[in-house]
Amino acid sequence: xxxxxxxxxxxxxxxxxxxxxxxxxxxxxxxxxxxxxxxxxxxxxxxxxxxxxxxxxxxxxxxxxxxxxxxxxxxxxxxxxxxxxxxxxxxxxxxxxxxxxxxxxxxxxxxxxxxxxxxxxxxxxxxxxxxxxxxxxxxxxxxxxxxxxxxxxxxxxxxxxxxxxxxxxxxxxxxxxxxxxxxxxxxxxxxxxxxxxxxxxxxxxxxxxxxxxxxxxxxxxxxxxxxxxxxxxxxxxxxxxxxxxxxxxxxxxxxxxxxxxxxxxxxxxxxxxxxxxxxxxxxxxxxxxxxxxxxxxxxxxxxxxxxxxxxxxxxxxxxxxxxxxxxxxxxxxxxxxxxxxxxxxxxxxxxxxxxxxxxxxxxxxxxxxxxxxxxxxxxxxxxxxxxxxxxxxxxx
Ligand SMILES: [Zn+2]
Ligand SMILES: [Zn+2]
Numbered sequence: 001x002x003x004x005x006x007x008x009x010x011x012x013x014x015x016x017x018x019x020x021x022x023x024x025x026x027x028x029x030x031x032x033x034x035x036x037x038x039x040x041x042x043x044x045x046x047x048x049x050x051x052x053x054x055x056x057x058x059x060x061x062x063x064x065x066x067x068x069x070x071x072x073x074x075x076x077x078x079x080x081x082x083x084x085x086x087x088x089x090x091x092x093x094x095x096x097x098x099x100x101x102x103x104x105x106x107x108x109x110x111x112x113x114x115x116x117x118x119x120x121x122x123x124x125x126x127x128x129x130x131x132x133x134x135x136x137x138x139x140x141x142x143x144x145x146x147x148x149x150x151x152x153x154x155x156x157x158x159x160x161x162x163x164x165x166x167x168x169x170x171x172x173x174x175x176x177x178x179x180x181x182x183x184x185x186x187x188x189x190x191x192x193x194x195x196x197x198x199x200x201x202x203x204x205x206x207x208x209x210x211x212x213x214x215x216x217x218x219x220x221x222x223x224x225x226x227x228x229x230x231x232x233x234x235x236x237x238x239x240x241x242x243x244x245x246x247x248x249x250x251x252x253x254x255x256x257x258x259x260x261x262x263x264x265x266x267x268x269x270x271x272x273x274x275x276x277x278x279x280x281x282x283x284x285x286x287x288x289x290x291x292x293x294x295x296x297x298x299x300x301x302x303x304x305x306x307x308x309x310x311x312x313x314x315x316x317x318x319x320x321x322x323x324x325x326x327x328x329x330x331x332x333x334x335x336x337x338x339x340x341x342x343x344x345x346x347x348x349x350x351x352x353x354x355x356x357x358x359x360x361x362x363x364x365x366x367x368x369x370x371x372x373x374x375x376x377x378x379x380x381x382x383x384x385x386x387x388x389x390x391x392x393x394x395x396x
Contacts, residue, residue: 008384029086119383174358190340
């Protein structure tokens with residue numbers, strides 16, 4: 001009964017229609033929690049496809065579609081997720097479906113993810129070749145504003161209990177025609193820090209009367225480099241990047257400022273490593289500053305947690321993927337990526353897997369690049385993968 005190839009072949013029949021939807025969403029990008037037109041388009045399509053129920057306004061602009069299978073009674077359910085939001089940046093492509101909203105752009109391919117989930121839901125609503133319920137989860141605000149968490153906080157898993165959730169992201173670092181999934185971390189925890197070094201300002205020509213926050217900050221920055229190299233297990237990894245530094249004036253040549261500020265990002269894959277990095281950063285900032293007679297303070301802000309796949313669901317994704325993409329086209333030996341992803345919140349709440357679908361070709365640009373455009377060629381396989389995973393999870 002369950003045949004992933006057939007699923008993809010059926011969805012291939014809507015490739016033209018889905019490509020139009022994708023380009024329509026691309027042309028009308030909407031930012032975090034403002035995905036009103038996109039959500040309305042999703043609802044309109046879902047109703048036309050004949051899904052059983054459509055729920056709106058979950059976690060802001062989130063939408064959940066419900067499709068029940070025809071293969072007998074079952075209380076089992078799975079979720080398939082897509083993100084709907086765009087980025088606040090200017091598009092520099094020359095495609096006909098270029099963004100009409102100046103300053104906003106689908107530079108991460110969420111237009112494609114939304115479209116592929118629509119394709120999967122259309123197929124599932126038509127075939128209903130499974131036992132149980134499939135929830136199509138269309139989330140807002142993936143880019144930095146934690147739309148996944150907003151949906152969970154709004155009762156997503158209470159109102160729609162599911163045994164597992166799956167999501168995919170197009171990946172310019174995976175070749176077109178292939179997919180990648182691994183057990184464990186796929187994406188990193190992305191945290192922020194802010195450091196203030198407070199010294200005593202004064203005459204640049206009379207250093208004996210000042211406590212120089214610039215020299216102190218330089219030592220702090222150098223010492224921070226030792227966290228990844230000296231405190232983290234070489235088989236694990238961490239990133240500590242100072243990304244901005246501010247102190248003094250570029251027009252003043254003889255004044256030592258009183259204060260230097262810097263901000264940056266931290267990436268880790270494991271909570272233990274995250275705790276180590278946080279503790280070492282605090283120690284380095286405070287004690288290095290103290291060694292120079294200055295005062296160092298650090299504020300650490302947790303962002304998205306690491307996106308960590310569950311073993312069973314990662315294996316199931318790879319198994320289904322081998323049918324959809326071909327036996328040699330599923331990569332499981334791949335390094336996690338140091339980007340952040342709020343699918344992490346779903347994977348902290350329930351089992352599931354996050355999958356990369358390759359778009360790397362001679363013409364592809366990186367995610368968040370002003371010339372990036374989603375590759376419509378992956379619509380049938382991406383949608384097919386999601387639908388086939390649901391069928392596999394809910395097969396009798
Ligand atoms: Zn992104
Ligand atoms: Zn993205």
